[in-house]
Amino acid sequence: MSPLSAAKPSPSDRSSGPADATPHTLRQVVVVLTGASSGIGRAAALAFAAQGASLVLAARNRETLQSVADDCERAGARALAVPTDVTDPAAMSALAQAAIDHFGQVDMWINNVGVGAVGRFEDTPLASHRRVVEANLLGHMHGAYAIVPHFLARGRGTLVHMISLGGWVATPYAAAYTASKFGIRGFSESLRAELSGHPGIHVCEVFPTFVDSPGMSHGANYSGHRVRPPPPVVDPRRVANALVALATRPRARTYIGAQARPGILMHALAPHLMARALGWVGGAAMRHAAPADRTDGNLFEPSRGCAIDGGFRQKARSADALWLGLGALAGVAVAACLSSNARSTR
Template sequence: MAERSRVVVITGASGGVGRATAREFAARGDRVALLARGEEGLAGAAEDVRQAGGTPLEIPVDVADFQAVDAAAERVENELGPIDVWVNDAFTGVFAPVSEIGPEEFRRVTEVTYLGYVYGTKAALARMLPRDRGAIVQVGSALAYRGIPLQSAYCAAKHAILGFHESLRTELLHDGAGVATTMVQLPAVNTPQFEWVRSRLPRHAQPVPPIYQPEVAARAIVRAADRPRPREYWVGGGAVQTILGNRLAPGVLDRMLARSGYASQQVDKPYPRGRMDNLWEPADKSGEHDFGAHGSFDERGRAVSVQQWASRRSGRLTAAAITTGAAAATATWRLLRRRRG
């Protein structure tokens, strides 16, 4: 239990990881501002927060609009109090090859998934820096380090967030600021995004296994908010192997993903007819479905991450992560050499 009730802002709070994170903060008695577009999802998230013991504040907002985000931050401070934690989690994407994604779609993904983080961070900094305290958590992905096929717009935005985060972190360290920023790099997570993401794939999209439940991500985000001084947190063995494997043998991963990256992101079932996506407007509009935190892969979702437990012991994590990544890269290289032979 936190020593005092904090004021937490979460973007993308209506579903998936943002929804699970709202519940995790609420269980500590925190006051949680929920920022998202979908009315049904926001109402459901607010009820989750109340049931968990927190105080919710629903604010419909499109994070691609800086003025709207800044106004939301002002409302939070007026109604809940000074913001202690800001979590950037909102995103959108398009599942398709680069040649099949339109320029306007690339722009929209960039505005939501990258600039939405920039706008949220600036709104938080404008209020935290004068008080010289606060924590900003950027929810990232192993795909901030490793691009994969069929998700070019999303991967590019996550790469951009990482660069933005590193620049901001060095500036805060230079200034000796009491405000800290950290980034949480997530693995594949069982969220509703695979139900509502825009897709031109022939089959239903899925997260690349191993798949984790959103509560695993939520616990890591809350821990990062409590201890935001490390530059980043890696969650899940899959994320560790992806990040370190890419550092050690990026060319090997290029060839692996060229062979398996299409099939591993699809399951053998079609999307339902008339399905909405959330690129331009929320899939959970008023009077329609509240998607919640979980997607359709519960039977394959892992509820615990051994690596996340290890991350609380940073020295051991570093050694274990290097060993894991090196082993993964070596095994991959040997596999490819056998196939060539």
């Protein structure tokens, strides 16, 4: 059955939302998911489909997006594919309206789109910096602007923002990405405060560490070197399962990956030291990486691939020792910094 021909739910099916669902089924839940064509998005779509949720899937590439919708329907879910560019606020409003018109309601909206541009700040075209901020930060704001009025009218709903550890810890050679992620975190906290008088509406932030998705391969690269995420990397399916859990148990913040909390703590205690350490490691990794052509990646054109995995987990083991050593060094440095601060206050 085509997603466009899926039967609309009856009025009785529309009466329940995430608060009424059980951990074993989301059959009465309607989820809008952006960035659904590959990586975390595709994994999440399939995870929600396995629980019986009705899905409205958004991405720029119609063909790959439809393939995800078809897979979800084969899993027994209802799925509607709506090609959408999150940088276009009118398109995001149309996405929300399409979901409401087709399924009668939206219970959960997941802003999952994330793009990046790797390279020195001055070597990266300004248009590319702008595009990263437009897709990541403004894309999340466009999604929220489109769906929050619907949540307010219903008195309930769950809005999820995919952020990453980059929302707490700056990433060298990815200035616009870092700026956008810090911005999304600030936006989420502000919006959560505004909606605090509506206990049925939740604003959730998700902070995974580096994920083994095709995102880095699809992204723009102006560094002149082949890049890959530092190990250990997280399975996209683990992030997808965390998103499914938020449908029944919304929480303000979800951290995924072994480095998440230690990284945030080290940044809070010794931000300048952390920045220098990351800059040194990032620069060393660039110098030793294989050469690569400059590319705009998927900033201005949709990605063509639809894989969930990026293939980085198989390549990561040889570099684990470097990152474990860095973690130990940073830990010692932070301890020394705290000891110095304690002596200075005596």
